[in-house]
Amino acid sequence: MERFKIEIAKDFNDKLGGRWIKLGPFSGELFYNEVLKEKYQSAMQENEKLHIYLDGTKGYGSSFLDQSFGELSREFGVEEVYKTLIFHSKYFSNSISYIVEEIWGKR
């Protein structure tokens, strides 16, 4: 049973914005501040994985991904974040590769 999970389309929004809160609604920064960071910290405290479900949204811009998952790694360290997060997606494997390889540098 997944104790800690985020379904981005359901828990945040299915239409995603740009990088910063100042640029408009449903930004990567807002997602990080209001959803991702808190769930991550909760999962870490319990020594559990955090499951991220990407399907159901209209698409992921690189700016959104960097300001959310990138910011998470910058605040908590790439290695810890890489160990803790598990991504699930049928349609956005490219976005997962982008996060892991380009943003986190794990090739």
Place this chain on the structure above:
Amino acid sequence: MRIIKLPISFLLQHNHIKSTVTVLKEVTSTKDKFIAIDFSNLRDITKGDWIVFAAQIEKSVIFNRNVFFRKGAFPCLKLIHKMFKLKDNKVFHQNHKITSLEINEAEKERLVNPTLIDTIVKELTKIGIKEYYSPFNVFLTELIGNAVEHGIREKNINWWLTHEIDRNTRSIKYTFVDMGKGIIESHKQAGLPLKYWFLGAKYVVLDSLHGRLGSSTKLTNRGRGLPELQKMINSGYFSNIVLITNTISLHFNNGEYVATKNPNFVGTYYSWTIDFNNFQKWKDSR
């Protein structure tokens, strides 16, 4: 009064770019307050090119307080129909002056607006692409996001987007113009690495697209947006890419860019098409 005569072909394509950009530059840089536009020579124009012209006129009116007139007759009906494409006439535009330090919530809703972007993507159903085309959502979010973010820094957000639907070829041609400084000028202002002063302006744009230059913000986690768009272009998710910024125009052809020089275009212009082949390539890659 300054008279600006439009050329026979007012087109931001191929060998017409130089003459067209020359006219665009004249609109914003003339010292005369009163400007008359002469359409008498004009024989070919598209809706996207007309929108870019309208964008320059708007900029000229707002910043230089120019007053525009028409000299002589209107363009012929056939050209007017091309310029305005009355049946599918959608133009998306944002011109927003930032006067206060904080942008309020109501204003933010209108900046990078995911609902608006979603609406534009869904227009692809008009050429039979029924499944949601995610790469296009990502493409638009990045283009508009860049225009808005740089616009906030310059205290003026100004971009235009339009499309031309061709039901015969089942394709849509898009034109997007960001009326900011342009890619080259933004990097120059931020401080260009020395090598580009020797390599030339073309490499500023090419290296931005391929992730070799980084961001004009100088932050190490930035400058990845354009390269991600470039990957989608390389994968064939979009066709007929034209990018014009400052003194460089690029056409993407057979997997590489062909670069030409032109007079300074203050801003960044993109045009591209989407058709069923593009969509199928994306579907096949999943």
